[in-house]
Amino acid sequence: MSVTAAIPQEVRNAVADLLAEYGMALDQDRLEDWASLFTDDCDYRVISRENEEQNLPNVMIWCDNRAMLLDRIESYRHVNEYNLHWDRHVIGLPRHFGQVDGLWQVEASYSAFQTDLEGATRLFSVGRYRMGLLMVSGIARIRSAVVVADTGLIPTLLATPL
Amino acid sequence: MGFQVDWERSDYSRIPHWLYHDEAVYRLEMERIFRGPLWHYLCLEAEVPNPGDFRTTWVGDTSVVVSRDRGGDLHAWVNRCSHRGATIVRKVQGNATDHVCIYHRWCYSPNGDLTGIPFRRGLKGEGGMPADFSPASVAPSKLRLANFHGVLFGTFAETCESIEDFLGEFGTSMIRRFMHKPIRILGYSRQLIHGNWKLYAENLRDTYHASLLHEFFVTYGVDRATQRGGVKMDARHRHNMNHAYAASDTQEEARAAYAGTAGVELDRMRLRDQKLLQYIPEFEDGMNLAAPTFFPSSIIIQINNTLGTRHIRPKGVDQLEVFQTLFGYEDDTPEMTRHRLVLANLVGPAGLVSMEDGEAIEIAHRTSASAPAGSSSVVEMGGRGPLRDLAHRVTETPIRGFWSYWSELMGVEPEGGVR
Numbered sequence: 327m328s329v330t331a332a333i334p335q336e337v338r339n340a341v342a343d344l345l346a347e348y349g350m351a352l353d354q355d356r357l358e359d360w361a362s363l364f365t366d367d368c369d370y371r372v373i374s375r376e377n378e379e380q381n382l383p384n385v386m387i388w389c390d391n392r393a394m395l396l397d398r399i400e401s402y403r404h405v406n407e408y409n410l411h412w413d414r415h416v417i418g419l420p421r422h423f424g425q426v427d428g429l430w431q432v433e434a435s436y437s438a439f440q441t442d443l444e445g446a447t448r449l450f451s452v453g454r455y456r457m458g459l460l461m462v463s464g465i466a467r468i469r470s471a472v473v474v475a476d477t478g479l480i481p482t483l484l485a486t487p488l
Numbered sequence: 489m490g491f492q493v494d495w496e497r498s499d500y501s502r503i504p505h506w507l508y509h510d511e512a513v514y515r516l517e518m519e520r521i522f523r524g525p526l527w528h529y530l531c532l533e534a535e536v537p538n539p540g541d542f543r544t545t546w547v548g549d550t551s552v553v554v555s556r557d558r559g560g561d562l563h564a565w566v567n568r569c570s571h572r573g574a575t576i577v578r579k580v581q582g583n584a585t586d587h588v589c590i591y592h593r594w595c596y597s598p599n600g601d602l603t604g605i606p607f608r609r610g611l612k613g614e615g616g617m618p619a620d621f622s623p624a625s626v627a628p629s630k631l632r633l634a635n636f637h638g639v640l641f642g643t644f645a646e647t648c649e650s651i652e653d654f655l656g657e658f659g660t661s662m663i664r665r666f667m668h669k670p671i672r673i674l675g676y677s678r679q680l681i682h683g684n685w686k687l688y689a690e691n692l693r694d695t696y697h698a699s700l701l702h703e704f705f706v707t708y709g710v711d712r713a714t715q716r717g718g719v720k721m722d723a724r725h726r727h728n729m730n731h732a733y734a735a736s737d738t739q740e741e742a743r744a745a746y747a748g749t750a751g752v753e754l755d756r757m758r759l760r761d762q763k764l765l766q767y768i769p770e771f772e773d774g775m776n777l778a779a780p781t782f783f784p785s786s787i788i789i790q791i792n793n794t795l796g797t798r799h800i801r802p803k804g805v806d807q808l809e810v811f812q813t814l815f816g817y818e819d820d821t822p823e824m825t826r827h828r829l830v831l832a833n834l835v836g837p838a839g840l841v842s843m844e845d846g847e848a849i850e851i852a853h854r855t856s857a858s859a860p861a862g863s864s865s866v867v868e869m870g871g872r873g874p875l876r877d878l879a880h881r882v883t884e885t886p887i888r889g890f891w892s893y894w895s896e897l898m899g900v901e902p903e904g905g906v907r
Contacts, residue, residue: 374675374676374678376580377675380581382674382675383675383825389833393760393761394760394764396760404757405707405757406704406840407701407848409846478677479680480680480838481680481682482679482847483844483847484837
């Protein structure tokens with residue numbers, strides 16, 4: 327695994343910090359903080375594994391810049407109705423693939439649980455993050471994130487980002 | 489079967505809550521509606537373009553294989569092995585020269601014929617099936633298939649009205665509209681809603697909720713009740729079509745109409761990125777919202793430049809899957825394909841204008857379950873009595889039309905029931 331061995335420790339640390347904040351920001355309803363983990367020219371997509379394996383381009387969510395992420399958050403905050411719940415993301419260890427076009431390539435598995443306001447928890451989604459990260463002054467920022475959801479059959483609806 | 493409904497009113501303006509929660513009703517629906525004398529959406533022809541291509545779909549709770557044979561003809565047959573009732577085709581889609589049940593390797597052709605039984609003649613003269621065993625006599629049930637301009641429908645009934653008569657005037661003309669040139673499949677989305685399938689069927693016929701529940705529509709002006717549009721039904725009032733014309737109201741009209749409506753505020757916000765709201769005119773009729781809905785469980789829907797079908801798949805009395813197929817056209821430019829995909833943000837399980845349906849149906853299902861005997865839903869928006877088309881969209885009349893045809897098929901029409 328020479329590619330993996332070549333990943334500088336500071337990059338590994340920055341990616342671990344990023345993924346930890348990514349999950350906690352979502353789970354603590356700090357969606358604006360979550361959006362600040364992305365670059366202005368980011369690309370964020372949620373797709374299903376079913377579509378990916380059939381090479382079909384359909385998306386559940388596609389924001390091709392950070393303004394669209396903020397629009398979605400604002401819509402979620404003020405416009406949309408959804409099942410009231412708390413989120414919990416459990417993100418696995420990142421797998422590093424080195425650098426391509428200046429972006430550090432990383433994959434990590436996730437599980438996302440939802441708990442309703444009476445405390446009942448269900449497994450909501452499992453899948454994989456595929457990210458291209460930019461290192462800026464020792465901090466990792468997301469230039470591209472594709473959430474490939476194994477759970478293509480979305481229970482109820484998908485409101486808070488994965 | 490001794491199945492009766494205690495209709496309060498013969499115009500279906502009251503719907504008993506128990507009809508959404510009763511296992512026996514559900515089983516009877518599978519028999520009398522989904523295996524009954526009408527046509528059911530299967531999939532799109534563009535999903536099975538080549539010889540050997542297949543897809544599995546559902547008619548009610550029955551798994552059905554749609555496949556194209558070597559000669560190019562399309563077939564639909566029940567995905568259940570003749571031998572022990574096991575699932576034959578376990579994949580969602582693919583291409584195969586034949587289909588083999590893994591249990592005892594019984595083999596089926598793309599047209600659903602039983603073509604191979606291992607050890608049928610026995611082994612070294614011992615065992616095997618009786619000499620007079622007839623594979624044809626036990627082959628999987630086949631559906632009659634109708635390909636209407638690239639939209640595939642199937643029926644278990646040996647005789648029923650033609651697909652043209654079933655779809656009716658706007659049904660046939662709207663399918664021709666959507667399928668006027670070769671389409672390209674963009675992909676799928678799936679949503680599991682914990683509610684009875686009829687709640688979703690009603691939701692598709694309830695234009696009253698659209699601009700109230702789906703606040704994104706109103707806030708950002710994608711669709712408002714003040715736009716020119718309306719609701720059409722077919723002669724039997726079993727199908728309906730919600731439609732609206734782009735840019736046919738003003739912000740002032742909308743502001744006046746929604747003044748005082750709790751939870752709905754116009755002009756509060758503006759999208760930072762406006763491309764979600766961009767509509768590129770692409771149909772001569774000028775509609776930016778067109779949604780022909782077919783009894784019992786399918787819809788073709790245009791919201792601006794997103795085009796797709798939605799298929800309601802009942803998954804037991806308490807659950808349904810919404811299976812959505814998004815498409816564009818083969819001659820779309822790369823920019824148009826990108827635009828359609830960006831607008832996919834509006835629809836589907838995470839759709840900014842559609843996500844609420846999942847929650848609305850779940851809360852309606854959850855608490856109507858415990859309603860006391862004799863309690864019912866109130867369906868009077870748009871009027872009581874006869875079923876009429878309306879040149880506006882503040883109506884639930886198509887819901888009453890749904891129940892009228894449901895009652896006919898289920899054999900429970902009330903005395904003097906409207907049709």
